[in-house]
Amino acid sequence: MTIVNEYRPVEIYFGEGAVKKAGEVGRRFGFKALIVTGRKSTKVSGALDKLTKSLDEHGIRYVIYDEITPNPTDKQVNKGADIAVREKVDFIIGIGGGSVLDAAKAISIVSSNEGYAWDYVRYPEGSRLIPYLNRPVITIPTTAGTGSEVNRYSVLTNPMTKEKMVISHSLNYPKVALVDPELTYTMSPELTAITGFDALMHALESLTNKRENFIAEEYAIKAAELIAKWLPVAYEEPENKKARRYMSYAAMLAGIAIDHLGVALIHAMEHPVSGHYPDVAHAEGLSALSTYITAFNYKGNPEKYALFAKLMGEEEKPHRAVDALVKFIERFNLPKTLEELGVEKEKLERLAEDVYMCGRTAFAVNPVEVDMDAVYELYERAYEGKL
């Protein structure tokens, strides 16, 4: 066995009502917060009110920056960082889905250091920026999917170049995650399914890629098992306490798994899709690509794909992983092809080129060797629905 690393610097509060901890936890970091959120859902659902009530009770002032969209841009981050600096906030709270949490973390980096958001994508670890000088971040997920609440990743899109790239740096860890399953009760069945699928892809890709870390793999295994068992229940019964709890927990575990093990080709090939088509949600892209890529990948790590199939309730055979995904996507009515998502056939070549530009880290760990032709062919299959 190689030496494995486990590093989990994010303090977690998990449970129904955890959002109410925001004021108490915030007081560790200061007296004024920037709340980062999206335009609508946290207001409609009441999540934002719960948060501000807790801050009020602890005498914490706040400024709300509510302009984060799905597939958040570097410009949105830069603007948030400007506000953080101008308003002299002590810390940052992200409340929302993955896009919001990704943005909140990046706003901390940009507001506490030199430069702009895009300077920090692929920023190397070694440069010894000093984490405790950063504005601390509290993450409060309102979906059960992203895992961003507990890891070092922020995926940002540059709308000028259509590039979608990742900040992956220890500076980018939040300090505290408040994981409150109650905040997910208001998700529609559709949103429940698609965000749950995101978490499932984190579990699948971290488990099956070439990296090895038996500790983190256990998180991925546990996550896949819980999603297979509880997503159907959360989908049918939005207020089923146990189902929501286990989905929030699974998403968090999968987020920790990818923090240690990274992802692979499904993610690498998805990023250009939602990069060029910002109306496509990340997890929709994952869904439309996942079966074709899994059919291509499973021979590279038969043991782990067989395990994944078993966790999903299928026979423990590598190729059953594909069947498991097909059924899963069918059951929750998730996207099956790129065409459905509005991707244009003539764009496929450009997407393939972008994978080469932006997705090389995931490439290196993919269970099967990939080249440009293979990527293009997989896009074609995913476009045409040819398994």
Next chain:
Amino acid sequence: MTIVNEYRPVEIYFGEGAVKKAGEVGRRFGFKALIVTGRKSTKVSGALDKLTKSLDEHGIRYVIYDEITPNPTDKQVNKGADIAVREKVDFIIGIGGGSVLDAAKAISIVSSNEGYAWDYVRYPEGSRLIPYLNRPVITIPTTAGTGSEVNRYSVLTNPMTKEKMVISHSLNYPKVALVDPELTYTMSPELTAITGFDALMHALESLTNKRENFIAEEYAIKAAELIAKWLPVAYEEPENKKARRYMSYAAMLAGIAIDHLGVALIHAMEHPVSGHYPDVAHAEGLSALSTYITAFNYKGNPEKYALFAKLMGEEEKPHRAVDALVKFIERFNLPKTLEELGVEKEKLERLAEDVYMCGRTAFAVNPVEVDMDAVYELYERAYEGKL
């Protein structure tokens, strides 16, 4: 469900050869280390040589302080802190069993702050000392039992008063744990068994006490399961790679479990024993007390004791937890009574008083209500071997 907290600030490198990471990791913290260790075993086993070789390769100078004994004293810590200050070391490395790791962590606190070691037992959390001003600590366990490598506890004895008390503070976390199962290969079967029993008691008490934390409880469950399976193998085959690996892993998990959930009456009643009889190893005391206290406790949390029994390979019934321990102690020839350990009968009353002085935290979470009479009676039973 209550809101549970998970905080795991210690970075872990786990695997055969992890000790060789010391130089590379140490360079994050500076150029001169204080190595804290015991008088003999790390020298004989070659563990200390592996460590210093790695430091040499990375140009890190070091001073060795090798005076830590089992049941380490506050005076040993104060002396180590003096050396750390005088020698202007940048960081501290503890290499050894639980006593050494406990001492190394406390040396960091005392050498980086005001006062003496004994000022920090029961030191309250709220006082906001600043962790990053502390000398960073690297822990390198050479046994598989203590779990001290990953948690905030240091158990110290004051030889003047015979008190045995605990530093439990977030300042007391090591920065990095290098958990290298190879360093445990040289343990005798006896030491393997007794230190493994220590880890098992961490799992048992964290799982069954009144505190609840489903995340941390999973660590305790996993630890108990692994110990039941792999301690017999490690006991028979000292160089069985898998057995040693899983025992090191289990001890670490159990150490994380008690960090979140604390212990209970077995630990509270053991501390006065090895406090008054410093030649008694902590885990020997645990062994001599465990069956009697479990027989007293199991009705307070029948579900969890039944689970523990099952994890140990017994029928899933609460009282089977006692049987499991009896068999376990028998199998590994561990101490069965206080009398065997040289405890004097006329001391039992004093021990019971000391539990009241020093053990109240564990009291409060014990599955069953305890009073002075109950403690005395349990000591009597453990003395006489009356289950």
